[in-house]
Amino acid sequence: MPELPEVEFVARQLRDDLVGRRIRRAEVFWPRAIQGLGVPEFEAGLAGRVVTAIGRRGKYLLIYLDDGAVLLVHRRMSGNLRLAASDEDEPYVRVAVTLDDGRRLLYTDPRKFGRLALARAEELPALFAALGPEPLDPSFTVEALAARLAGRRGPIKAALVDQSVVAGLGNIYADEALFRAGIHPLRPASSLDPAEVAALHMGIVGVLRAGIEHGGTTFSRYRDAYGESGTNRQHLEVYQRTGEPCIRCGTPIERIVVGQRGTHFCPSCQRARPFSGTGQARRRRAT
């Protein structure tokens, strides 16, 4: 599942390789992947344009064009963007963008959940009005996180994957951030004390930075712009580790469902209520 680190890593790759290139033509093979415009208008809107910049907002990849338009790509569950040589092909190609040097930017997506859209750059603020702060931006402070969590009665895990609270966290990094902070996923979001919010802030920023550093988390699908897997999976501490020993205390990792999503946590390191344990386990801080 592409989350912020997977989108950011590919954005950096495409920035090096795509900026300055002219688009020869675009072909849509799965019309429902295009949002807003009809397929002919979408294809015509890309043909002949030069890529001027690459950006990212939350899980959206932004490809800026020389006429003031922006191509938005959201990969949802199984989408990938791959820069392929002219003679290379891939399965599940939904959209193909041919560049002036013959290479193709391929949007592949077995599940067909991902969406592409073409917008004017000046429309972006309105389009992203409901998105929360960028967690790697300096403006994302402990206070900013606390303000977003205040008044929310649902579980903290559900709040973290809500894009209006923080932009870019998905199921993997939300579970990882809660583990680093030592917070139980079912804790009401508004019940965290200031120290816990600070620990969670550090956890969020930490897991996202690590994810980018390791080229993203690959389970079955995610690949980068050159078709390579990310290595962050081997650095995950709870996600998809059900039954395996906690790296901190050895207790088997548990899996529950929170807000319709599989949620992984250590029942010893992440207590349901602070200081409500048997006294057997010590509270520890992630370093």
Added chain:
DNA sequence: CTATAAACCTGCTGGC
């Protein structure tokens, strides 16, 4: 307003 649930999709897993 908040919040919960279904729908969108198809490859993969696990049970029999």
Added chain:
DNA sequence: TGCCAGCAGGTTTATA
């Protein structure tokens, strides 16, 4: 060995 129900989850839309 083979079949198939059910799971996986980001976002939008619908409903309570």
